[in-house]
Amino acid sequence: GSGISAYPSCNGSSSGSSPPSASPAFDVARAVVRNREWAQRLGWQAHYDEIVRLLHDRPFTPNEEAFAELVYQWQRQNRLTPDGIIGPNTWARMKAALGIASPGSSGSGGTATAYPYGPKWRSQRPPGLPATARTASQSGAALPDIERVARQHNLGETFVKTVKHLATTESGAMYARPANIFNVLPPSQRGGKPYISAWGVFQFNRDAWRSLPGVANTAFPWESTPSEEITRPIRRYAELFAEVRRAGGTPIDAARGIRLWHMQPNGLYKPYLRRGKQSGFSAAWQQVPAKYQARIDRHLRNAGIL
Incomplete structure (x- = not known):
């Protein structure tokens, strides 16, 4: 089973899932x-990871053809013209589903989304989540606070960009x-369904959350x-960044290193750190399986780091 992200360390999910045929x-x-054109004209490229999560529950990185097929399926399910293209009409419907405010609208900060449990669950409380749990914010609401907290660690722009983009890919930066x-x-x-407890901006599950100082x-x-929802994970990311x-x-x-830890703390991050100390991080990176290299570097490019 999988949660929002591809990171089993934080949400108990399995990675590498393939889209449905x-x-x-x-x-x-x-x-x-046409998607290449509209991505730039409408600006939805900045929300690519959120769109993929909306289209397909299980974590994977689609190529352009698979992405268009998923858009086509989603359009059919939502009674839109099924052409596989995210044009103005489809993007407007997707923004509503994702809780993304249009420029000039009042939706920002901690304002609650139209869907109190996020774009997947909408108004239905997820199985077992206590009624006392906070409800979801709008997409992107956590980003100003994340940037402020990340900068307090004085680790530079790369750290700030990494943490902000991690929040975006994990939850759409939604509280x-x-x-x-x-x-x-x-x-x-x-x-018989698996226990999946990933929750919050960075999608920490129960055990990952309890591992934090x-x-x-x-x-x-x-x-x-x-405040704890973002400060505790960011403190851990700062420790990892400084360690490398x-x-x-x-x-x-x-x-x-932060991305590897988020995927598999023991299986990926620890060997990367050990090899980096022994033979340098360029060599250590080459020892990381290619599928993880591709996924992580795509995230870093989207974050403006690479």
Whole structure:
């Protein structure tokens, strides 16, 4: 099972899922070309990762053809003209689903989205989430606070950009967002479904949250305050970033380290750090499996780091 992100360390998900097969009755090549045009004209490229999560629950990085097929399927489900192209009408519907405010609208800061449990669950409280849990903010609402907190660590622009983009890819930078397949019901009530507790801006699950300094071993992420929801994870990211820098890594090496930790702390980050200390981080990066290299560097490019 998977939550919003591709990072099992924080949400208990499995990575590398493939999109569902489809035989769309539309011109895929034309959709690819038009999507390149509309992405720039409408500005939806900045929300690409959020769009992928909206289109497909399981984490994967689609190529342009697969992306167009997913758009086509979503358009059919939402009774839009199915052409695989995110033009003005489709983008308007997607923005509403994602809680993205249009320029000049009042939706910013901590204003609640139209969907109290995020674009996946909407008004339906996810299974097992307490009624006392905070409801989701609008998309991007956490970014000003994240930038402020990240800058307080004085680790430079690469660190700030890394953390802001991580929040965007994990939750759309939404406070209090539950994972797309969140389910914390008791085993007897889950019907064999996995326990998925990822929640919040950075999508920390129960165990990842409890691993943070100062968090009780009985605490849940949705019991945090909005400030704790971002400051505790960012403090951990700052520790990781500084650790790689002390070991001789560049800011880019350190940014990659944060992403590796978010995917697999033990399976990816620790070997990367160990090899970086032994033979340099360029060599250590080449030892990271290619699928993770591609995914992480795409994120860094989108964040303006690479």
